[in-house]
Amino acid sequence: MGEGGTYRLEVRGHLGDLVGHSFPRMRIRYKNGNTLLVGPVRDQAELTGMLQRFSELGLSLLSVTALDEPRVGS
């Protein structure tokens, strides 16, 4: 079961200040017209909750990456 750590979430389009306000702990960057949210996620429950919020806001999720997940075999 994946636990907490730093995650990178990519959603379609530019999220402005107001949406940033909804995810205050995430750093927001833009790339190719899409938005990257990078920041700490406590556990799977918080991550699931964030994904749910995206869906409620009608945001399309493009990718989720656990940044400090150890690589297999290392």
Place this chain on the structure above:
Amino acid sequence: MVRRPRLEHALETGADATLTLVAAPAGYGKTTAVRAWYENTGGALAWVTLDAGDNEPARFWTYVATAVDRVRNGLGRRALHRLRSPGMAIETAIDEIMNGIAEYGHAFTLVLDDLQTVTDRDCLASLEYATAHLPPAARLIVLTRADPALPLARLRGRGKLAEVRASDLAFTAAEARELLVDRAGLDLDGPQVGVLLKRTEGWPAALCLAALWLRTVEELDRAVLEFGGDHRFVAEYLSHEVLAALGADQRAFLLRAAVLGNFTAELCDAVLGRSDSSAVLSDLEDSNLFVLSLERREWFRVHALFAEFATARLALVEPTEPQSIHRRAAAWLQSRGLVVEAVAHAAAAGDHEVVAEMLSNDHLGLIRNGRSGTILRWARTLPDGVVIEHPDVALAAVIAALLVGALTRERRRFLLLARRAKARYPERFGAYEECVMAMVQSAGMDDGVTEAVVEGYRAVELARRSVDASLVASLAGLARALYFAGDLEQAWSAASRALEHPDAPRRPPGYAVCRATLALIAADRDHLTVARAHADAARATVGRISSSRSWLGAIAAEAVGAVLAAEGDLAGAERELAYAERFVADDVATLDHAQLLLRLAEVRRRRGRLDEAGESLRRAREEVDELADSGKLPPLVASVARALDDARRQASVGEILELPTEAELAVLRLLATDLSAREIGGQLFLSPNTVRSHIRAIYRKLGVSSREDAVARAEAMSLLAEAQSPR
């Protein structure tokens, strides 16, 4: 509203399917589409909008039965009656609902809206059962933002599933044109409609927002062009623009109402200091976007999509305003007796003192109504200092953590805070607090069985003298502690006394624990009818107030499992016990968990699954070793271990000396069923005497002395499987 015949057609052609799934994110017009289809089709309609509070089969189906009954008085009556009676199996209630629908005799549509809020596995399993038992003239339409955990692939494969998804619900160019040009009266050409459609990807909520906004702009062409070229998130862009275009008064109202979540006109009047909220709301409701009226009469909410932006905007413009709105809302809701809603606002306002006071005042009602999760949610928002100043909050949180289950550490943390409260503010520790403190210490059994019994007697004594409110719970705690101490006589008498309390059934947690304890004792003594009645009552009581996925649910499942084991239904017993074990297992050793593991070990041994039995026993032993003063558990560990050793020895010797004959195997196969010896004879055309002598031979050859052990042993040696496979 734009008419969308293609969606109505899609829903209509789904009429042959059992289940129609309308799945899309917020703002795709799921509800609107289904309503529009229904208005053209007619027939009977039962519509249930679910929320996260409905994650309990009994509650879930009560809503459904009520909605069915509303179609025609009486259709849901039998189901509702079943749902209220103790010991009912949820399938029976569902059958009655289906009977009611079938009785109606004409086309009948059952709609479950917002199904994404239902995640409980038991609920979904019961829904799966319902799907399989829907009468032919009925159809089930499910509206959801996320695909439910139902066997959709199987239904799809059989052609029993119709689907309307986001790609179907998205506006086409023609529909967008109708909305923007024909309805909103905007002077847009084809390419401009195309820009809007592309930018919004046909998302209906965004297109409606766009229509509202474009009606207010001066230079239409430029607005469309800028919108098309902007990369901002489309809903944010539009919310911003639409808000800017509203009148100052409407805007102020909306931004504040959004903070409230769900609200009534009266609440708005009270919180926003106005008297015309009702008129403003009906204006806004006409715009069909900002404000939705809920099925609970007179309650509204701002569209979720829009609420998010409105709340964030208000926080940016007037940073202190959200807090004071929450504060006023909490006061108003409390004055109306809407405690749960009130506490939510007080917590959102960060008013720890208010949250603590409301919890103190209302914790008993919340516990008895199965709202332990709610208590914990609010208690967790409070700093330690505030909890210590309110001993009742600390104690309520201890009880709540116990009832929810697998929260041993958190329960102990709140218990520690209660002790510090007692040391710091002895004057706030009255008879009630003393009694509850003793009760939670006996129920939690943290300091060993002996101490738990002592505290239990103390709690009962205090309760009897002056704290009637916690008498049933105190007796429940005492009965359980005595059961663990191995004093079945006294345990039985304590639990029985609790049931004699005239108010006992209206205090479900304590009542359920007493019933479950009586079931365990009766099962130990082989009083099966009595045991079964108590276990069923325990389960029904839990089902009425809280999720079965809790400590309380586990206590009921343990009782049911113990009764099934005593009745000889070992597979059923293992299922119940394994279920219970999941909700009691914690990262700390507990007596509850150790006892469940021992029961599991015993049932698995009897089923001949010796390795799994050994594993359960090993884990039980580990926990018991960690616990000091664990009452009857150490001797129980020893006796379970002995029985397991015997079984292992037999199995290894057990290459039995003499295999049953073909005739005996035929009898053995039927011993695994519910048939009596006489009926077995009937099936095999043997006289009862012959059957009896075969059974004796089987017992002798397998080295067992009872029917269930014979079956278990035969299973372990794969005698049954071989016999059954050729058929």
